[in-house]
Amino acid sequence: MTAFFQNVVNALQWGSFYALIALGYSMVYGVLLLFNFAHGDIFMVGAYIGFFVATGLTALLAAGTGLITLPMWAILILSILITMFLTSFLGMAVERIGYRPLRNAPRASAAITGLMIGIILETGILAIFGAQRLKFPDLMAEIDALAQPNIAGVIISWKKVMIVGVAIGLMILLQLFVSKTKWGMAMRAMAYDFAAVPLMGVPLNRIASLTFALGSALAAAAAVLYSVAYPVLDPYMGITVGWKAFVAAILGGRGSIKGAAIAGFMLGFIEIFSATLFPSTYRDLIAYSIILAILVFRPHGLFGEAHTSKLRL
Amino acid sequence: MSENSIRHPKNLRKLKKMLHRLTSHFGDVPAMGWLLAGLVIALLERFAGSSLAYILGLSKLPALFGSLVFFAKPSLHFPFIFNDLATIAAVIVYDLLIYVIPMLVVTKFTIGIANRISAALFNRSSLLSILVHLLLLYLVLWQWTDVSTYRGLVTRLTMIAVLITLSLNIINGYMGEFSASHPGFIAVGAYAASIFTIAMFTDSTLFGAAKLPASLAPFFFPVALILGGAAAALSALIVAIPSFRTRGDYLAIISLAFMFIVKSFFENLEFAGGPRGLGGQPNLASLPVIFIWMILGIWIINNFVRSTFGKALNSVRDDELAADAMTVNTRQTKMTAFLFGAFWAGVAGGLLAHVLRYINPGSFGLQKLAEVLAMVYFGGLNSVLGSIVGAVSMNLLGEALRPLELYKWIVIPVILILVMIYRPTGLIAFREFDIANIVKPKTHKEGDDAAS
Numbered sequence: 001m002t003a004f005f006q007n008v009v010n011a012l013q014w015g016s017f018y019a020l021i022a023l024g025y026s027m028v029y030g031v032l033l034l035f036n037f038a039h040g041d042i043f044m045v046g047a048y049i050g051f052f053v054a055t056g057l058t059a060l061l062a063a064g065t066g067l068i069t070l071p072m073w074a075i076l077i078l079s080i081l082i083t084m085f086l087t088s089f090l091g092m093a094v095e096r097i098g099y100r101p102l103r104n105a106p107r108a109s110a111a112i113t114g115l116m117i118g119i120i121l122e123t124g125i126l127a128i129f130g131a132q133r134l135k136f137p138d139l140m141a142e143i144d145a146l147a148q149p150n151i152a153g154v155i156i157s158w159k160k161v162m163i164v165g166v167a168i169g170l171m172i173l174l175q176l177f178v179s180k181t182k183w184g185m186a187m188r189a190m191a192y193d194f195a196a197v198p199l200m201g202v203p204l205n206r207i208a209s210l211t212f213a214l215g216s217a218l219a220a221a222a223a224v225l226y227s228v229a230y231p232v233l234d235p236y237m238g239i240t241v242g243w244k245a246f247v248a249a250i251l252g253g254r255g256s257i258k259g260a261a262i263a264g265f266m267l268g269f270i271e272i273f274s275a276t277l278f279p280s281t282y283r284d285l286i287a288y289s290i291i292l293a294i295l296v297f298r299p300h301g302l303f304g305e306a307h308t309s310k311l312r313l
Numbered sequence: 314m315s316e317n318s319i320r321h322p323k324n325l326r327k328l329k330k331m332l333h334r335l336t337s338h339f340g341d342v343p344a345m346g347w348l349l350a351g352l353v354i355a356l357l358e359r360f361a362g363s364s365l366a367y368i369l370g371l372s373k374l375p376a377l378f379g380s381l382v383f384f385a386k387p388s389l390h391f392p393f394i395f396n397d398l399a400t401i402a403a404v405i406v407y408d409l410l411i412y413v414i415p416m417l418v419v420t421k422f423t424i425g426i427a428n429r430i431s432a433a434l435f436n437r438s439s440l441l442s443i444l445v446h447l448l449l450l451y452l453v454l455w456q457w458t459d460v461s462t463y464r465g466l467v468t469r470l471t472m473i474a475v476l477i478t479l480s481l482n483i484i485n486g487y488m489g490e491f492s493a494s495h496p497g498f499i500a501v502g503a504y505a506a507s508i509f510t511i512a513m514f515t516d517s518t519l520f521g522a523a524k525l526p527a528s529l530a531p532f533f534f535p536v537a538l539i540l541g542g543a544a545a546a547l548s549a550l551i552v553a554i555p556s557f558r559t560r561g562d563y564l565a566i567i568s569l570a571f572m573f574i575v576k577s578f579f580e581n582l583e584f585a586g587g588p589r590g591l592g593g594q595p596n597l598a599s600l601p602v603i604f605i606w607m608i609l610g611i612w613i614i615n616n617f618v619r620s621t622f623g624k625a626l627n628s629v630r631d632d633e634l635a636a637d638a639m640t641v642n643t644r645q646t647k648m649t650a651f652l653f654g655a656f657w658a659g660v661a662g663g664l665l666a667h668v669l670r671y672i673n674p675g676s677f678g679l680q681k682l683a684e685v686l687a688m689v690y691f692g693g694l695n696s697v698l699g700s701i702v703g704a705v706s707m708n709l710l711g712e713a714l715r716p717l718e719l720y721k722w723i724v725i726p727v728i729l730i731l732v733m734i735y736r737p738t739g740l741i742a743f744r745e746f747d748i749a750n751i752v753k754p755k756t757h758k759e760g761d762d763a764a765s
Contacts, residue, residue, distance in 0.1 A: 029562075035562070035565075098730065101734045102733065102734060102737065105733070105734075105737035106737055106738065107491075108485070108491045108690070109690065109733045109737035109738070110733075111491060111565075112686055112687070112690045112729065112733055113729075113730050113733045113734075115682075115683050115686065116683075116687070116726035116727075116729050116730050116733075117726070117730070119683060119722055119726045120722075120723055120726045120727065122722075123719055123720070123722040123723050123726075124723065126719060127719050127720070127723075239679055243569075243573075243679070246569075247566060247569065247570060250562070250563065250566045254562075281577075281580065281581050282577070282581055284573060284574075284576075284577035284580075285574060285577035285578055285581060288570045288573045288574045288577065289574055291570050292551075292555075292567060292570045292571070292574065295555070295559070295563060295566060295567055295570070296554075296555045296558075296567070299555075299558055299559040299563045300563065301563075
């Protein structure tokens, strides 16, 4: 039984990454009706930006060096925030350069452009840092040394608590932003009826940039959390994690934030439990087969509206 | 004349005039003329190429029109990425002497005789004309690639890429679905054909002794390829059947999931090597074999898309409800398109396996998907000619930029993004391919050449 709960905790952690990245895909798809295939690589670049931010902050602010000293958890929070801020610029740049010229082009062309931008990002990082993998600084050292919570025999490391907590916190913040603020209302309006939005005096390009910025910021948060959990960075990490999150986003339903989050956690559960119950090499096979089955029977995803095709008269 | 002298300085005008004089006859050169020029070039290079290279100071014959030499040795001084000026000059002289000048000379002086031969053949029977042209094309390719194994490999891989691009164009271009499943089809075809040939004709550790003598292998190779194609077509049912209910974005996801499933399936298939891959295919995919399959593929696919079935594909793409109302059987159309496209992808996969003589599941993932999609969207959707152009240019570009190593993967995506921005459906999209028009003789009476 403890093994089961241990796996639940693992699945929650694993699912948080998928959920955060899937939110970025889902928002962009809901607002702009476009698959941002470069999102996984924005996640990867976010991890590298986070590496520099964390290393820099640790050098400047850790105990014993620099002007002020901050405890490690403060540095962690600060690095997450700064990385989110910096990566949002990358997302806005990608939108400006790659997707804005193609706003009226067939969507397949935008998808290809996204793929190519992803390749450019990967190659760029590979060219700058080489094939040698980087090690993310250990920001959780102090906290890990504290006693770990032990609930009914299940040991939960503080790392997992922090990751799941931060992820859920960010998701709640996003939900509040989208539902309570004017910008969020503009985003929902764009998702509802794209053509009417500029007629109502809402700046289309700014909302598009905002959507990309938010999505990239969430991906950057996921990147820092992922690097804390698995501190090895390599230029192709965006492919493995990002594409699965993409599938989770679609599973959750078109443009549905709640759906993306739930589907992300669901995918985490499916993967962890299929690795537990079956030989772990079958993990991808089983996960994707389940997703395929779900999509065959519920094509618009779990929480998406059914897409009715209208007669154009 | 005075306007021209304001806009173009004198030297530029002279240059333009000279260029015009050299190339003005191009409009009158029939396909036969180009092929004859190509044959002369290939033979010239075969017999005099290495000596010429040696005289010019190059260490060996430039393999790919000198582009490899051009980009080698990136340097931080001017002219930055290029080689030293002496090598560049040598390569340019080589190209001029072996390629440009013979092409200009032969095309100019054989216009008359080429047109006469073309007309004689075409009037006899268009089929005879096409066959003669194909034979000439094969001769040119054969002689050109005989000089180096590298060229042979590049040409064979390019021909396979043409087949893959054509098969993908059926689904992505003619039927308008964004299908990411093609690497999966190629993988299934590659593995099926490989398992057949390895098990039957070689002594292998995985499958035991050869069941039939190895000398029979070339005769059974078509069987292996068709088996690969059929296996791929069968696997396409996984994508085709959901396509009845979903379209557009959700079908894209289903096809993506299919690709990952196939990759993971082969990674777990221990009896075919698993993640270590499957090697040791017999050396059956030679230049003539691949050439014949490519021509067969082009012919059959071109006929398919020009038939009423091809029009049905277009109608399903443009407006599925209207097509249904016009008695088009949309389910059968979708099924046939997927299975037909997957069949040719499987055949191409089988050929690929036997050229490389080693396949592993990792090579059929997202990288392959990006390459394949790049070829189709670069060349042009809904167009046989576009597919051929896209496959050849992307492949040659990929090979020519190889000395740039890592930066190749920045140049090629940038080119593709530019094409997507300025021509979103590709370079040569929505054009029909009429073979008869190509092999016709070019006579003045026709007026301007009536392009298809």
